[in-house]
Amino acid sequence: MAEVGAEQRTAYSQRLRAAVHYTVGCLCEEIGENKQVEFSKQTIAAISETTFRQCENFAKDLERFAKHGKRTTINTDDVKLLARRSKALELTKSKKSLILKLLAGLLEIDDHLSESGFTYSNTEEAEESSREGRSVAGGIPRREQKAPCKLFFWKTFSHC
Numbered sequence: 314m315a316e317v318g319a320e321q322r323t324a325y326s327q328r329l330r331a332a333v334h335y336t337v338g339c340l341c342e343e344i345g346e347n348k349q350v351e352f353s354k355q356t357i358a359a360i361s362e363t364t365f366r367q368c369e370n371f372a373k374d375l376e377r378f379a380k381h382g383k384r385t386t387i388n389t390d391d392v393k394l395l396a397r398r399s400k401a402l403e404l405t406k407s408k409k410s411l412i413l414k415l416l417a418g419l420l421e422i423d424d425h426l427s428e429s430g431f432t433y434s435n436t437e438e439a440e441e442s443s444r445e446g447r448s449v450a451g452g453i454p455r456r457e458q459k460a461p462c463k464l465f466f467w468k469t470f471s472h473c
Contacts, residue, residue, distance in 0.1 A: 333368070334361040371395060 337360050341352040378391040 330361070330365055333365045334358070337361040337364060374398070 334357070338357050341357050341360070345351055374395050375387045375391050378394050379385065379387045382390070
């Protein structure tokens with residue numbers, strides 16, 4: 314009985330590998346036509362194998378996340394956790410955050426200037442004024458660093 318289950322899993326795994334290989338082959342063919350590049354069969358097989366293994370790792374991670382949450386069903390929270398682990402997505406998030414901060418800063422400067430009724434007479438003054446508005450120091454003195462307390466207890470977050 315256990316042999317039948319193992320044979321079914323192996324057959325299912327081979328069908329999935331074949332489907333991934335076919336899909337990767339189609340994608341490589343399409344990209345090759347657009348970029349005038351030819352992919353060898355070994356390259357397609359290597360990409361297919363790497364993709365399949367990465368999908369297996371994703372599946373195992375999703376199962377672990379659901380198990381950690383004491384659930385038997387994988388949900389969107391598990392997928393979000395998986396996406397957080399991906400370095401490529403992490404870079405995208407940080408770039409998105411930086412762009413949002415930049416836009417927010419530009420909007421604040423623009424709002425402040427429009428409220429005061431200020432208009433720029435030439436571009437040099439505009440660039441200099443915007444640099445001053447975005448400066449890190451901004452005329453605020455830095456806070457002095459205190460030496461940490463040596464009797465700080467991390468478990469209770471208390472100190473002397």
